[in-house]
Amino acid sequence: MNLVGCRQRKPGRDRDTVPPGSATGKEQEQVQAGTAVAVRMEGICKSFGSVRALDSVNMDISLGEIRALVGENGAGKTTLMTILYGMYRPDAGRMIVWGRETGRDWSPRQAMTARIGMIHQHFSLIPNHSVLENVLMPQLRWTHVRPRWHHHRAVLERLCQEYGFSFPLEARVESLSVGQQQQVEILKLLYQGASLLILDEPTAVLTPQQTDRLLDLLLRLRDQGHSVVLITHKLSEAFAVADSITVLRRGRHVATVARRDTNPREIAFMMVEREWSPASGWELRAPEPGSLLEVRDLVVGEEHRRPAVDRVSLVVRPGEIVGVAGVAGNGQTELAEALVGIRRCRAGRILIAGRDATSWTIAQRLRAGLRFIPEDRHLHGMVGELSLAENLVIDRCDLPPFSVRGVLRHRAVRQAAAEAVQHYGIRAPSPETPMVNLSGGNQQRAVLARALAGSPRVIVACQPTRGLDFAATEYVRAQLVRCAARGVGVLVVSSELEELMQLCHRILVIYRGQVIGELSRHEFDAGTIGLLMTGQVPDGGRYHGQGTRDLGQPA
Amino acid sequence: MRWSLALKKATVNKMLRAGWSSSATLAVASVVLSLAALCLCSYFAGASPLKVMLSLFEGALQGRYALTTTLSEWVAMTLSGLAVLIPYRAGFFNVGGQGQLEVGAVAAAAVTLSLTAPRPLVILLALLAAVAAGVLAVSVPLVLRLRRGASEVTTTIMMNFACIQFMYAMVTGPLKDPKSWYGTTPPVPAAYQLPSFPPGSGVPAGMWVAALIALAAWWLMNSTVFGLYLRAVGGNRTAAVAAGIPVDRVLTGSVLMGAALAGLAGGLELLGYTFRVAEGWSKSWGMVGIPIALLGGNPLGVLAVGLLFAILETGSRSMQALTGVPAALIYLFQGLPVIIYLGLRASAWYSRWTQAAR
Numbered sequence: 001m002n003l004v005g006c007r008q009r010k011p012g013r014d015r016d017t018v019p020p021g022s023a024t025g026k027e028q029e030q031v032q033a034g035t036a037v038a039v040r041m042e043g044i045c046k047s048f049g050s051v052r053a054l055d056s057v058n059m060d061i062s063l064g065e066i067r068a069l070v071g072e073n074g075a076g077k078t079t080l081m082t083i084l085y086g087m088y089r090p091d092a093g094r095m096i097v098w099g100r101e102t103g104r105d106w107s108p109r110q111a112m113t114a115r116i117g118m119i120h121q122h123f124s125l126i127p128n129h130s131v132l133e134n135v136l137m138p139q140l141r142w143t144h145v146r147p148r149w150h151h152h153r154a155v156l157e158r159l160c161q162e163y164g165f166s167f168p169l170e171a172r173v174e175s176l177s178v179g180q181q182q183q184v185e186i187l188k189l190l191y192q193g194a195s196l197l198i199l200d201e202p203t204a205v206l207t208p209q210q211t212d213r214l215l216d217l218l219l220r221l222r223d224q225g226h227s228v229v230l231i232t233h234k235l236s237e238a239f240a241v242a243d244s245i246t247v248l249r250r251g252r253h254v255a256t257v258a259r260r261d262t263n264p265r266e267i268a269f270m271m272v273e274r275e276w277s278p279a280s281g282w283e284l285r286a287p288e289p290g291s292l293l294e295v296r297d298l299v300v301g302e303e304h305r306r307p308a309v310d311r312v313s314l315v316v317r318p319g320e321i322v323g324v325a326g327v328a329g330n331g332q333t334e335l336a337e338a339l340v341g342i343r344r345c346r347a348g349r350i351l352i353a354g355r356d357a358t359s360w361t362i363a364q365r366l367r368a369g370l371r372f373i374p375e376d377r378h379l380h381g382m383v384g385e386l387s388l389a390e391n392l393v394i395d396r397c398d399l400p401p402f403s404v405r406g407v408l409r410h411r412a413v414r415q416a417a418a419e420a421v422q423h424y425g426i427r428a429p430s431p432e433t434p435m436v437n438l439s440g441g442n443q444q445r446a447v448l449a450r451a452l453a454g455s456p457r458v459i460v461a462c463q464p465t466r467g468l469d470f471a472a473t474e475y476v477r478a479q480l481v482r483c484a485a486r487g488v489g490v491l492v493v494s495s496e497l498e499e500l501m502q503l504c505h506r507i508l509v510i511y512r513g514q515v516i517g518e519l520s521r522h523e524f525d526a527g528t529i530g531l532l533m534t535g536q537v538p539d540g541g542r543y544h545g546q547g548t549r550d551l552g553q554p555a
Numbered sequence: 556m557r558w559s560l561a562l563k564k565a566t567v568n569k570m571l572r573a574g575w576s577s578s579a580t581l582a583v584a585s586v587v588l589s590l591a592a593l594c595l596c597s598y599f600a601g602a603s604p605l606k607v608m609l610s611l612f613e614g615a616l617q618g619r620y621a622l623t624t625t626l627s628e629w630v631a632m633t634l635s636g637l638a639v640l641i642p643y644r645a646g647f648f649n650v651g652g653q654g655q656l657e658v659g660a661v662a663a664a665a666v667t668l669s670l671t672a673p674r675p676l677v678i679l680l681a682l683l684a685a686v687a688a689g690v691l692a693v694s695v696p697l698v699l700r701l702r703r704g705a706s707e708v709t710t711t712i713m714m715n716f717a718c719i720q721f722m723y724a725m726v727t728g729p730l731k732d733p734k735s736w737y738g739t740t741p742p743v744p745a746a747y748q749l750p751s752f753p754p755g756s757g758v759p760a761g762m763w764v765a766a767l768i769a770l771a772a773w774w775l776m777n778s779t780v781f782g783l784y785l786r787a788v789g790g791n792r793t794a795a796v797a798a799g800i801p802v803d804r805v806l807t808g809s810v811l812m813g814a815a816l817a818g819l820a821g822g823l824e825l826l827g828y829t830f831r832v833a834e835g836w837s838k839s840w841g842m843v844g845i846p847i848a849l850l851g852g853n854p855l856g857v858l859a860v861g862l863l864f865a866i867l868e869t870g871s872r873s874m875q876a877l878t879g880v881p882a883a884l885i886y887l888f889q890g891l892p893v894i895i896y897l898g899l900r901a902s903a904w905y906s907r908w909t910q911a912a913r
Contacts, residue, residue, distance in 0.1 A: 342797055363799030372797060380797040383790035386783075394787055395798040403780045410778070 036063045037096075038196055038227050039084065039116070044093035046079055046251075053079045056093065057253045059246060061196065066218055066228045068238035071248035072271055072469050077231045078121075080248065081198045085118040086111040112138070117194030119185045121201050127174035132156065134173055135188045159190060163217060178329070179210035186217070197221065198229045203237055204495075207327050208530035215241045233271075235264045247271055271470075284521070285485050287320030287505060291354070292489035293339070293370070293458045298348035300331070300338040301513075307346060308334035310513035316458060316489035321480065323500035323507040324493045327533050331513035332493045333375055336462045339491070340372040341365050342380070353457060366395055369457030373447060373464050375493070381447040384436035388428050389417035391435050392450050420449040425475075441472040448476060452483060459483060462493045477503055497526055511535045578900070582850045585895035586863065589888055596887070602878040614873025615866040621873075623757045627828040628838075628865035630761040631656070634820035635844030636857035637772055638689075638813040643848055644776065645809035646789040647700070651711030652817040653841025654718025655692045657832075659685035659818030660825040661725050664740045664832045667747045668730065677747045682822045689818020690811050692718050697810050701803055715841075726832055739833030749827035761823035768816065772854035785809050817841060838868070846893040864889065 039061040046054040054076045061067055069077045082088050084095065086107040095102045097114050111118075125134050136152055153169055160169070165183045167176055173184060182202060189197055199218075203211040218228050218241050232238055238245050239259060247254040247270040254270045293316040301307035309331045316322050324332045337343040339350060341362035349358045352368045360368070374380035382391050393402050393413050401412040417431035426445045428438055435443060444464075451459060461480060465473040480503060484490050494500050500507050501524045509517035509532040517532035519525075594604035615625045635652045642649045662684040670677050696710035727738035734741075752760040776782040784805045787795040795802050820840060829836055847864055851857035871885035 340797065342793075361799070362796065363801070366799045374797060379791075379793050381794060383787045383794050385790040386786060390783060390787075394783065394795075394800070397783055398780045406780050408778050408780060408783060 037061070038063045038098065040096040041080070041084060042094050042096075044080060044083060044095070045091045046076075046083060046088060047091055053251050054083075054090070055251045057248065057251070059253065059256070061227055061229060063227055064222055064225050065243040066222050066230060066241050068242035068245045069229055069231045069248065070233060070235065070238050070245060070267060070271060072233065075248040075271070076251040077248055078200055079251075081118060081200065081229060081231060084111070085116060085198060112192055112194070115193050115195045116198070117189030117192060117196070118198040119182070119189065119200060119202060121204065123181055123185055125173045125181060125184060128172055130170050130172055131167060131176075131184050131187075132169040134184060135169075135191050138188065138192060156187065156191065159187060163187075163190070163220070178205045178327075179207070179213070182206070182214065183217075195225065196227045196229070198231070200231045201233070202230070203232065203234065205327070207533055208526075211237070235267055238267070239264055284321070284481065284505060285319055287317040287484075288487065290318055291315045292318050292352070293460075293491065294351040294354075295339070296349045296351070298335070298338060298350065299346040300334045300343055301346060303346070306513075307331075308513055309338060311348070312510070312513070312515050314491075314508060314515065316491050318487045318489055319484050320506070321484045321490040321492060321504045323504035324491065324510055325495075325497060325500050325507050325529055325533060326510035327495070330510050330533075332510050333462065334513075335510070336372070336375070336460050336491070336493050339460050340370060369455060371451040371456040371459045373451050373459065373461040375462035375466065377443055377447050382435045382443060385434060387432045388421075388426070388435055388438065388446060389413050389431035391446055392417050392420050392431075392453070395450065396454065416453075420446070420453065424449040424479075441468050444468055444472065444476065448479060452479065456483065456488055458489045458491070460491045460493075463495065464492065465494075465496075465499060497529055501526070501529075509533055578852050579856065581896055581899050582852060582856065582860070582892075585892045585899060586850070586860075588895050589892040592891060593884065593888055596884055597878070597880045600880045600884070602880045607874055607878050607880055610874045610877040611870035612866065613870070614877075615868075615870035619757050621869060623751075623759065624828075625865050625869040626762045627759050627824070628840075628868050629862050630759060630765045630827070631820045631824050631838075631840035632843060632847055632861035632864050632868075633765045633769055633858055634816045634823070635840045636847035636851055636861050637769060637844075637854060638817035638820065638841070639844045639848035640813075640851065640854065640857055641772060641776075641785075641816070642806075642810045642813040644789045645785045645806050646792060647697075647806060647810050647813075648708050649693065649711055649810065649813050649817075650708055650845065651693060651696065651714045651718070651814075651841075652820075652844045653837075653839060654711075654715035655689035655814045655817035656821035656824075656841045657722045657837060658688040658692050658718045659821030660829075660832045660837070661722050661730070661821075662688035662818070663822035663825050664730060664743065665725075667743045667826070668741060674746055678749065678826060681747070681826060682819060685818045685822025685825075686815045687818070689814040689816070689821070692818070693810055693814035697807065701807070722832065723834060726834060726836075730832070732831075737834060739831050739836070742830045743826060747826065748830060749823065759823075759827045761827045764819075764823065766858065768819075769854045769858045776854060781805065781808065817844070843889055846889055849893050850896060 037060050039059075041057065041059045043056040043058065044054050045052075045056055057076070057080055059080065069081065071077050079088065083090050086109070089104075089106070095106070097111075097116065102110070108118075126137070129137070132149065132153060135156060136147065140147060156169055160166075163183075163186075165180075165187060167180045167183065173181060176184065182205075186197070202214060206214060215237065218230065221228060222243075230238065230242060242259050244256060244258045245262065245267060246256040247267060249271060257267075293314075295312060295314050297311045297313055298309055299307045299311060300309035312331075312335060314322065324335065326332050334343060338345050341360065341364075345358060349356060351357060352360075352365065352370055355368070357365055357368065357370075372380070378384070383394065386394070390397075390413070393416055397403055397408065397413070398406075400409075402409055402416070414431055420426065421428065421431060424445045426438070426442050426449065428442060435446065438446065448464070451461075459480070464480065465476050468476065477499070480490055480492065492500060492503055505521055507519050507524065507529065508515045509519075509529055511533065512535065516535065516537055517529070519529065590608075594608065597607040598604050615621055635656060638652045638655065639649055663681040666681040666684045667677060670680065672680075692714055693711070696705070696707045696714055699705035699710050700707045723738065726740055730740045732739050732741040749760050751757050752763060776785065784795070784800050785808075787798070787800060788802050788805045788809075792802060795805075821837075824837070824840070825832060843864060847857055847860045851860040867885050867888055871882035874880055874885075875882040
């Protein structure tokens with residue numbers, strides 16, 4: 001009977017004699033006889049529509065190395081690797097995997113057979129299946145009426161032990177933490193016998209501690225002879241583990257350098273084409289007294305469940321930028337959505353400019369000057385089918401000058417749009433262009449333009465620069481700082497510590513729905529904040545930096 | 556000089572591409588392709604395609620009676636197209652047009668048969684009753700959607716059955732014509748029938764009503780705050796919520812408007828065309844409204860596509876009589892353009908064109 005794990009056509013199957021996943025047999029000889037190059041990509045080109053994502057990129061990946069693939073958003077890192085993994089077909093170029101050229105029909109399936117595995121930014125796990133089922137699934141066929149679960153379990157338990165994974169195989173994936181889910185993904189690849197692992201931004205969702213653990217694991221994998229490609233835009237990680245670093249910029253290969261021959265500054269320079277100035281650089285004005293946004297003991301979440309936001313209190317003063325730091329999923333999104341009125345609060349009070357806004361509708365809060373830059377602009381920020389102009393005024397088109405007694409004044413709308421286009425540098429063929437046809441950066445500029453239009457008093461910005469390139473990121477941050485300088489209160493929720501440390505007067509750290517730490521600007525320290533983000537408070541209770549003890553507490 | 560010429564050419568090219576990629580072009584292309592398919596089918600049925608097309612259009616447009624019939628069909632098709640389109644734009648797929656139309660007609664019949672009053676008053680009351688009945692018929696799916704999040708596609712389809720059975724119960728029970736051997740209401744008294752306008756021309760007054768409503772709907776969708784809200788709610792509900800739009804109110808408004816138009820279609824057909832509600836009295840106007848709305852894409856488009864569908868519907872009879880090609884072939888045409896339209900839109904070829912037009 002053809003049982004799982006016994007199929008012949010997959011190399012690297014026999015786990016008793018060969019360490020899992022390493023290159024085996026004839027192919028290994030071939031590779032080692034040559035230049036020890038596992039994968040060679042030559043002249044890879046790929047366009048999406050009129051956008052050139054990759055422009056004749058060359059890349060060699062050696063056996064047993066960790067390669068960091070770095071570049072800004074949209075540099076083509078992920079595209080290049082998805083081509084190697086067979087999900088996209090290159091427009092031009094060729095790939096040689098284990099010394100053999102890939103055919104036209106190169107696919108993820110073939111890549112897996114060739115022991116290439118990829119972990120995407122969004123995990124491809126089935127949440128309500130167990131770890132065991134998830135790991136075995138790619139290899140199960142419909143003919144396997146009764147898979148030999150106990151046999152596979154034994155093999156997997158050995159693997160888990162070897163790599164120090166500590167989750168039970170029967171656990172449902174949805175019950176695991178994000179870090180553990182990632183380990184499940186890695187286990188899946190190892191079990192398939194992958195010896196080239198591609199990880200796409202693996203640390204984006206991890207705490208600093210989890211990140212360290214992952215990086216350690218990568219080093220161990222390398223020592224066992226695996227090759228690893230680490231797609232990242234965090235240079236610290238690249239320098240922590242990589243043997244060599246490949247830099248892409250706007251779809252072109254800039255350089256591949258050994259880690260010991262370079263330094264972060266040089267790589268950053270290659271990435272952005274200009275001198276990179278590390279955090280700071282902003283001149284923040286001191287906030288004024290008073291409070292524009294005040295939250296008292298706010299509780300958000302469904303009844304009879306652990307609340308997503310648990311008795312949070314905070315104050316945003318005029319001209320102050322307050323950051324909310326935390327690992328994704330600790331309640332910061334819910335907090336922001338409750339503030340703007342998308343989510344109901346279970347208890348607590350929200351005060352906007354001193355007035356109780358807890359029971360106000362979204363529209364009322366908008367009128368009071370509360371603006372929202374959503375985390376996911378496609379979900380909350382824009383209507384793709386409507387034109388740019390319509391998107392820019394949609395939240396206030398019921399007011400003059402945009403409409404009179406319910407009838408739109410097209411001229412006023414067009415004029416406002418033209419002003420926003422000019423002022424915020426939105427690049428669009430015309431204000432009538434449907435929003436979906438703009439690029440991501442321009443869409444975000446439009447979302448920003450709408451949030452800052454009129455006279456905002458408080459801005460709640462969630463991940464305001466997510467998915468933006470260097471220039472757009474700088475632009476958005478500068479706009480927020482400028483708003484604060486005009487006396488607007490800003491609450492920034494971001495998963496990028498660097499961003500918060502650059503922008504904020506104060507940072508609140510949120511963990512499991514509670515604010516467990518608060519630091520003012522002169523005390524910012526990535527180590528402390530990272531520790532707080534994992535729920536570890538240095539001296540127990542709520543952590544306060546010196547001199548902030550009374551700032552965060554409402555009067 | 557040469558430079559400016561080149562620029563012009565580029566602009567023209569861009570416009571051509573943008574034209575290609577617009578949904579109106581796709582709709583026209585799919586209608587043309589469907590007509591071609593119709594020709595092909597009639598060829599295989601042993602008739603000359605040219606003759607089939609000629610008989611189709613002559614049968615619908617030649618002669619006063621044919622023209623009146625076509626225009627009456629147009630009324631029902633336009634209104635039921637709008638009944639689908641307006642809620643659809645707000646993200647509510649009203650598949651219950653047929654049921655709303657039939658109860659609308661029953662309500663109008665009940666009013667005309669039981670009231671004695673001046674003609675304009677009775678006609679007005681009958682039409683209002685039709686509108687009210689349509690709104691009533693959609694209120695159940697609407698409330699279920701708003702309160703419980705039930706899929707309106709399922710509930711409106713189910714309401715169709717309920718409405719049609721209600722119509723049967725009425726025409727075989729309380730409203731049955733005692734002189735008739737099958738389930739039907741008595742004919743609408745001649746005094747309360749809809750006149751033609753201009754008088755004596757044979758053009759049904761309902762046509763003007765429908766055309767005015769289509770124009771008004773177009774204006775509503777494009778030039779009012781409500782219209783903008785409606786498109787925003789349909790385009791991205793969560794973003795509309797975040798922008799402070801009263802989403803539920805907009806959705807309710809659009810759905811009630813759509814159902815009202817479906818009910819009105821029933822009333823107008825009864826008073827201006829069929830004069831009786833009976834077992835099997837109605838064609839599937841309400842259902843044909845769905846492809847009309849999808850192909851039309853906007854109220855004016857609905858007006859145009861509705862006319863085409865009305866022509867085909869009326870012309871199919873003379874086509875069968877003159878060429879022997881079964882009239883049922885026309886029903887093929889009611890579905891085919893939509894399938895071709897969706898197919899074209901989903902094709903890689905189309906997405907390449909739109910990307911190029913960006």
